[in-house]
Amino acid sequence: MLNCECFLGDQLMEDDGGYGLLDYMRSDEEPELGRTVVSFGAVALLLFLVLYEILFPGHGLPVISDVVPLVIGVMDSSIWFFILGIMLGLFSILANVLFRAVQE
Amino acid sequence: MDTIIQMMLIFWGVLVLFAWLLRNGMGFVGDALAGMTGFMLGKALGPGATLLEGRSGSASSSWIHHGLVWLFVGASITFVDLWLGHSPNDLYSLQSWSWDITGDSAFVPSVFATFAGGIHMMLIGAALHIIPRLANHPLASEGNAGLMAMVTSLGVFTAIIGTQFGNDIGDLVAFGGNSLVALAALAIIANVLLTVREQEGRIEIPQWFFLFGMIGYFAAQIGFIVNGPDNASTTLWMMLMLQSGIYFGGAAFGLVYYAIPASTGQPLPSRSLIGLTLIGTILTVSPSGYDPALLGFADIALGPLDHGVTSGLSLATCGTDASCTGTLVLSTLMALSVPVTFMFAGNVLTAIRRSGALFEDTALTMIAFGALMTPIFAIASLFTTLDSISGSGELATAMSSIRLGSLWGSYIPLILGGVLAILPDITGRELDSQKEGRRATYFLAVGSIGAFVFSLVADFANISFAEAMVLAETEIEGAVSSTASELMPISSVLFYGAVIGVLFITQNVIRSASTGAPAGTLEPRFDVLGPSDYVLAGPTTVRDLLTAGLTLDTMISPENSDEEDDNVGPTHLSEEE
Secondary structure, three states: OOOOEEOOOOOOOOOOOOOOHHHHHHOOOOOOOHHHHHHHHHHHHHHHHHHHHHHHHOOOOOOHHHHHHHHOHHHHHHHHHHHHHHHHHHHHHHHHHHHHHHHH | OHHHHHHHHHHHHHHHHHHHHHHHOHHHHHHHHHHHEEEEEEEHHHHHOOEEEEOOOHHHHHHHHHHHHHHHHHHHHHHHHHHHHHHHOOOHHHHHHHOOOOOOHHHHHHHHHHHHHHHHHHHHHHHHHHHHHHHHHOOOHHHHHHHHHHHHHHHHHHHHHHHHHOOOHHHHHHHHHHHHHHHHHHHHHHHHHHHHHHOOHHHHOOHHHHHHHHHHHHHHHHHHHHHHHHHHHHHHHHHHHHHHHHHHHHHHHHHHHHHHHHHHHHOOOHHHHHHHHHHHHHHOOHHHHHHHHHHHHHHHHHHHOOOOOOOOOOOOOOOEEOOOOHHHHHHHHHHHHHHHHHHHHHHHHHHHHHHOOOOOHHHHHHHHHHHHHHHHHHHHHHHHHHHHHOOOOOOOOHHHHHHHHHHHHHHHHHHHHHHHHHHHHHHHHOOOHHHHHHHHHHHHHHHHHHHHHHHHHHHHHHHHHHHHHHHOOOOOOOOHHHHHHHHHHHHHHHHHHHHHHHHHHHHHHHHHHHHHOOOOOOOOOOOOOOEEEEEEOOOHHHHHHOOOOOOOOOEEEEOOOOOOOOOOOOOEEOOOO
């Protein structure tokens, strides 16, 4: 049984009651909060879509289902998704350049 | 005299004359010309000359940054072109904006953006750094060179816009854009020659590569013009092959030969091989530049010149359009270019292996990838071009795939890697993230080679399909094999990896201007035999360490041990406290 004041690096650890569990529960590589929220949001969105399909089978999503047909005539090929990525890349380069210019 | 031999003699003659003038000068005429050129580059521009600060290295940095952005644009348009190759009407909705981008209408802009924008601008950026550095003399006019980067970008943009009109006015606009690029290139050549003129020692080999590349590009055009429109069915393609070999290939070799010793601090293994590469690049003809699809580009680039080549016509064949003596000479010169690429690749790969930087340093990893692929694509290009010269035309369908592979799998990694290796010396900043850079390299490598392989397989499926139609005595115009129609979308999607790779590299370089570590502060993390440092992420065995390539002299440190807030250090469990 471990009955002591334990140190992890410079930090004083509390007595864990003798099983050493806290040593393992104290993670050193916490993910970033933003990434955690985005991952949680993605899972929640997926769950919501599944739940919606179960509760209202065959019904389109409110608002979104009304907007999508507007762009169907334009974006009827998957190349548009790639072009969207290219545009995001181009704008990210422009944003980087502008940000660096303003920063200096 | 035979057209092919005449073309080669003019090309070599111009280069020899240039080399002689460069070594011996032109006496008082040279002084007068130098004074006038210096005036044209500076004061004659009026307020334009004072637009830029003219800080040392700013012009080189500007050209390289412009080049990187254009390379991303070129990769993106090439992706669209590949996609439209199997689904020509997927962007038909843009016709509602009067923008007809169907079929092969994205091909010519992709050539302008990739060659005139991306590769050309990066090579000039590298030349503006390497030539003055080896001359031990500042660039004759830094402000003018920086200004020319803007002029070139404007020219490329104008050319791309012009190609989208699809009429004579659009072609004229595109020709105007291309002329701006040529004008800026002439100003850069004058600038560089004025710099070399002040050099006291002998001209170094990387400098020769760049100088011959720049002059050779125009020497090939002179050969084409002198031979006249009657011989254009031969000389047009020879001009493209010579330009591809001496400028895009030769200058890339010079850049890499400079970049590796500058980056690793170790000399290249064989000096004689370097010299032989230079001689070989001048004396041989690179088969990589040949693709009949480039006719659309040549039509616009040469503008008002009546070159007499019509669509569908390819390199003149032996016995029918050209004499067999000339064709034999051309074939031999093309075949001789393959050993040159082997010499280059062997020298470069040995140097990188000795440095221990492979898979550690982004620039050297990218160069190694390009160097490895160079001889492979040289042989592949030789097959397709010789097939065209012989008149059999069996491999005509595969020509575009080989050109795509040799461009994105060989030349561009070489140039990108070379530029990344010398950038810290130019900007004073290291690359922002080596890890991201390596990831981008893998994206580019997998994307370009994957696209090439699938595209090539699709081409061969089409060749077999065409042969089957001949056997069955049927002809369906525009028909493609079902296997090819399934493989071509995979090829274009894989090429998107190259687009992402170039995007990551570009972002990394732009970020490094402010967040990159000051150049020279990072110790090399690689040695001759293996990594000099190794970060230990967790418990491991000695066997695993040895498997990772560690040596007895490798310094092992725990992860994050260099940070002030160290929370992964040794855990102390003390019963006494």
